[in-house]
Amino acid sequence: MAASPHTLSSRLLTGWVGGCVWYLERRAMQESPHKFMHLFRNINKQWITFQHFNFLKRMYVTQLNRSLNQQVKPKPEPVTSPFLEKISSGQAKAEVHELRPISPPSLPLSRKANEKELIELESASVIEASIDVGNATKEEKQWKEMKLHVDDLPGILARLSKIKLTALVVSTTSAGFALAPGPFDWPCFLLTLLGTGLASCAANSINQFFEVPFDSNMNRTKNRPLVRGQISPLLAVSFATCCALPGVALLTWGVNPLTGALGVFNIFLYTCCYTPLKRISIANTWVGAVVGAIPPVMGWTAATGCLDAGAFLLGGILYSWQFPHFNALSWGLREDYSRGGYCMMSVTHPALCRRVALRHCLALIGLSTAAPILDVTTWTFPVISLPINLYISYLGFRFYRDADRKSSRKLFFCSLWHLPLFLLLMLTCKQPPDYLLRGTWRRTVWKEHLQLVAGLKFVQRPGSLFLLQ
Structure with missing residues (x-):
């Protein structure tokens, strides 16, 4: 071939x-x-x-095509910029250039000039934009003093005092006052609510003052007024003092000394025991539950002037309710609490957290049964409150079994409506005043009968029962 x-x-x-x-x-x-x-x-x-x-x-x-010339189409004209003048139609004509193996194709001078102008304008705009961005970042980095406007002060102080938590404290205090036996005294009731609200605002403000460096690390609390610097620490402490002194004075001299002493004790327990204990031990949850259980007791003592079984029953109900409420809330905030350095059950002892929540859900059923035994409510109350107690117990069991965010959120939102409905049912099933009077009349008649029969005289000594003399 x-x-x-x-x-x-x-x-x-x-x-x-x-x-x-x-x-x-x-x-x-x-x-x-x-x-x-x-x-x-x-x-x-x-x-x-x-x-x-x-x-x-x-x-x-x-080598074979050395003598041939290759023709190519010229590049399209660049899009005219608004900063440039219109290019004449004569300069936009297409030209065919002979391609040499060594030299590249040449472009028209007008196009080169236009491209140079366009590049210069674009570079100038980029430089100006970079300068503006640099100035903006410098201004952001510079320290600026935040000015406090008088119009913003009420909202800032409301967030400093945790107005929602204060409203919950006042509502439980009013429930304790309303459930207490005896006639309803409106002036004493209003003074009790005002004094308790001021004491709660003072305790919450001092709590935020102590926890500023830790709240700044948490997404949940990083927007608090002291963390953002909206108000000075001196103003926060002054506000707490202005709330604590008149609040305790109203409870002590306007209501009774026992209620005022409970208010002072609760402020001390919340600010000096619960707040520092949050970074030391998980016992802070039990201490915080005691703090939340005292307001209904204060309402009871404001109406009766003494501590009896009914006051401890209301305190026990609020004490047990707080565990499913707070444990379910803290379960979804475990990353936040660990980032802030707080020692919570949900972070360090997750199994105990779920077990305690379920245990106190079941305790609410027993406390409901104890209410008619202590003559606080009728026997209708344990029956009509059983469905909501069983439902929150069921959600507590789901939280104990599943241990996920979905079950914890359901339990938390259930606790939000369970407490007001529970207290409302207690008010509707409260023992009538004539029942208590009938009981007092029976005891008085029985005592006089014994005196006539035995010929003995009953003497009541301080700190003792009726003694025979």
């Missing part, structure tokens, strides 16, 4: 390499494919690869 003249000329131009390729082609046509692959492997070891074939092919094409 004879080779063409062009093929022979190309092989002569490539020298020894071309001869090797010609030899390989002749052998490949004569021998079998197996021998050709064997020969190709041997030649490949001598640094002959497919790159050589491609190189020879490119050289052959360029």
Whole structure:
């Protein structure tokens, strides 16, 4: 098979390499494919690869087409910028240039000038934008004094005093006052609510004052007024003092000394015991539950002036309710509490957290049964409160079993409506005043009967029961 003249000329131009390729082609046509692959492997070891074939092919094409000129379309005109003048139609004509193997195609001078102007304008705008951004970042980094406006002060002080928590404290205090036996005294009731609300505002403000460095690490509390610097610590302490002094004074002299003493004790327990204990031990949850159980007791003592079984029953109800409420809330905030450095059951003892929540959900059923036994409510109350107590116990069991965010959120939201409904049912089933009077009358008649029969005189001494003399 004879080779063409062009093929022979190309092989002569490539020298020894071309001869090797010609030899390989002749052998490949004569021998079998197996021998050709064997020969190709041997030649490949001598640094002959497919790159050589491609190189020879490119050289052959360029040598044969040396005299040809390749025509290409010019690049499209750049889009006119609003900062540039309109380009004349004569400058936008397409031109065909002969491509040389060495020199690149030349562009019109007008296009080069326009492109230079466009590049200069774009660079200038970029520089101006970078300067503006740099100035903005410098202004943001500079320290600025926050100015406190008088119009914003009520909202800031409301967030400082945790107005929602204060409203819950006042509502439980009013429930304790309303459930207490005896006539309803409106002036005493209003003074009790006002004094308790002021005491709660003072305790919450001092709590935020102590926890500023820790609240700044938590997403839940990073927007508090002291953390953001909306008010100074001196103003926060002054506000707490202005709330604590008149609040305790109203409870002590406007209501009775026992209620005032409970108010002072609750402020001390919340600010000096519960607040520092949050970073030391999980016992802070039990201490905080005692703090939340005291307001209804204060309402009871404000109406009766003494501590009896009914006051401790209301305190026990609020004490047990807080565990499913707070444990379910803290379960979804475990990352926040650990980031803030707080020692919570949900972080350090998750199994105990769920177990305690379920235990106190079931305790609410027992406390409901104890209410009629202590003459606080009728026997209707344990019956009508059983469905809501069983439902919160069921959610507490789901939280104990599943231990996920979904079950904890359900238990938390259930606790929000369970407490007001529970206290409302207690008020509707409260023992009537005539029942208590009948009970007092029976005890008085029975005592007089014993005096007549035995001829003995009953003397009531301080701190003792009726004694025979």
